Amino acid sequence: MHEAVGALLAGRGVDRATWTSLWDELGSDGLGAGQAVALLASLSTRLPDHETLAALLASLDERRPEQPARFPGAVNIVGTGGGPPTFNVSTAAAFTAAALGVPVVKTGSRAYTSRVGSVDLLERLGVRLTPSYDRTAEALERDGIAFAGYFVYPRELALLARSIVPASMKPFGRFMNAIGPFLPALPVAAQVTGVSDHTMLPDLRALAATVTDRTVWLCSNEAGADELLGCVDGVVDVNDGTALRVDVAALGLGAGSLDDLRPREPAAVVDHFLAVVSGEAGEAATQAVCLNAAAMAVAGGHHDGWADALDAAGEAVRSGAVRALVERVRA
Numbered sequence: 001m002h003e004a005v006g007a008l009l010a011g012r013g014v015d016r017a018t019w020t021s022l023w024d025e026l027g028s029d030g031l032g033a034g035q036a037v038a039l040l041a042s043l044s045t046r047l048p049d050h051e052t053l054a055a056l057l058a059s060l061d062e063r064r065p066e067q068p069a070r071f072p073g074a075v076n077i078v079g080t081g082g083g084p085p086t087f088n089v090s091t092a093a094a095f096t097a098a099a100l101g102v103p104v105v106k107t108g109s110r111a112y113t114s115r116v117g118s119v120d121l122l123e124r125l126g127v128r129l130t131p132s133y134d135r136t137a138e139a140l141e142r143d144g145i146a147f148a149g150y151f152v153y154p155r156e157l158a159l160l161a162r163s164i165v166p167a168s169m170k171p172f173g174r175f176m177n178a179i180g181p182f183l184p185a186l187p188v189a190a191q192v193t194g195v196s197d198h199t200m201l202p203d204l205r206a207l208a209a210t211v212t213d214r215t216v217w218l219c220s221n222e223a224g225a226d227e228l229l230g231c232v233d234g235v236v237d238v239n240d241g242t243a244l245r246v247d248v249a250a251l252g253l254g255a256g257s258l259d260d261l262r263p264r265e266p267a268a269v270v271d272h273f274l275a276v277v278s279g280e281a282g283e284a285a286t287q288a289v290c291l292n293a294a295a296m297a298v299a300g301g302h303h304d305g306w307a308d309a310l311d312a313a314g315e316a317v318r319s320g321a322v323r324a325l326v327e328r329v330r331a
Contacts (some may be wrong), residue, residue: 005035007040013052019059023156036163043175048165050206057182058153058206068133070187071140074103075300077292078118079226080204081177083196084263087269089227091118092195092276092322094266094294099316099325100293102302105136105146105183109176109242113319116269121148124270126330143329152184170304182207188298190215192292194226208239215239217299222248223258228295230259230287236295246291247318251306253291256284279317290314 004014004022029038048056062178070193075097077090091106098104108118119257122129128148130136139146145204150158161169171177178200181193195201195218218241221232228234228252234246249252262281275281276289293316294309303309316322 001038002031002035005039005042008052009038010089011046011272013049014055015052016055016059019056020062023059023063023099026156026159029163031163033164033167036160037167039177040160040164040169040172044172046176047175047200047203049130050203053179053182053203053207054210056179056184058211060156060183061185063156064154064185067185067187068137070189071103071105071137072189072303073300074105074140074188074191075105075192075296076106076181076184076186076188077192077296078122078181079177079194080181080196080200081173081226083226084118084258085229085263086225086258086264086273086288087118087276088118089261089288089292091121092273092289092298093227094145094311095277095326095329096289096293096316096322097141097296099321100312101144102297102300103144104296105140105142105148105150105186105188107148107186108183109180116263116266120266121269121273122268125273125326129192143325145325146186148186152186152298152303153186154183178204182211185277188214190217190296191299192217192219192295192299194228196220196224205237206241208237209241211239215299217295219295220279225261227257227283227288228291229258229261230255231260231284246306248291250270250312251291253287253310255287256282261288274323274326277322278320279316286314286317289315 004018007014094104094106110117110119128146221227221234223232225227237245276285278307280284290313293313297303297309
């Protein structure tokens, strides 16, 4: 058994050199399906300490090809999954932020714990993921928003998935969701990440503090959703060590409840999503989307204050600019 797998099963930490050795063995087809499943099962059962997570990410980063120039001012929004089920708030917020002038490069995945993940939704909408950094830059220049494809993720994830066939990666979604926002090689200015499981926050805060090439916001709330909600106060932990309280009443929000944000059946998700970005899915849905779009605008430095960013997001929805952008990208 590889040293990294044994250490994780025993609850011990794994350093960077040991992770590197594991990826080398995986790349040479020496790891085997049994060890790959044991690795993923261990990671999904108990999230490793932040030193082990930081070492894991560093070991993957050193194997990547060189990244291109940065996407100036661009913001990504992506959650850790889990928590009470809601519709695809982050995808709607991404379109809303882009409609008010925030450059958006969004990552996401297929559903692990939800019915329809962001990639599943985009597929149903007819929105293509970009296949390269050049195409991402072209989409960003053309539309102000791009949805980055799987090329931004480490090759080792695909090797792990192939090594356990016919088993699926879906049972290991807890870990993939938790660490997923930190896996893409995406040269953006800021990242807004919702965290549903509060027990993960200490390690994710420590992990975010090691990120030096972008601002990272970890957003949480009392409802345990992996996005900010207009009906529940929230907290934002910034990777510079500061924390922001999101007081929804002070921002003039507070409509509805979690019940108003429930996801629809897969057959109805497109119609519902188009209603959301048109401001026709209820005030609670509109407030949740606009609050997350405002977070993107403030995190990326495009607005100084939450109130102004919220007003701009609301106007983008009411004016039809968000729906128009969705339709243009679909075309």
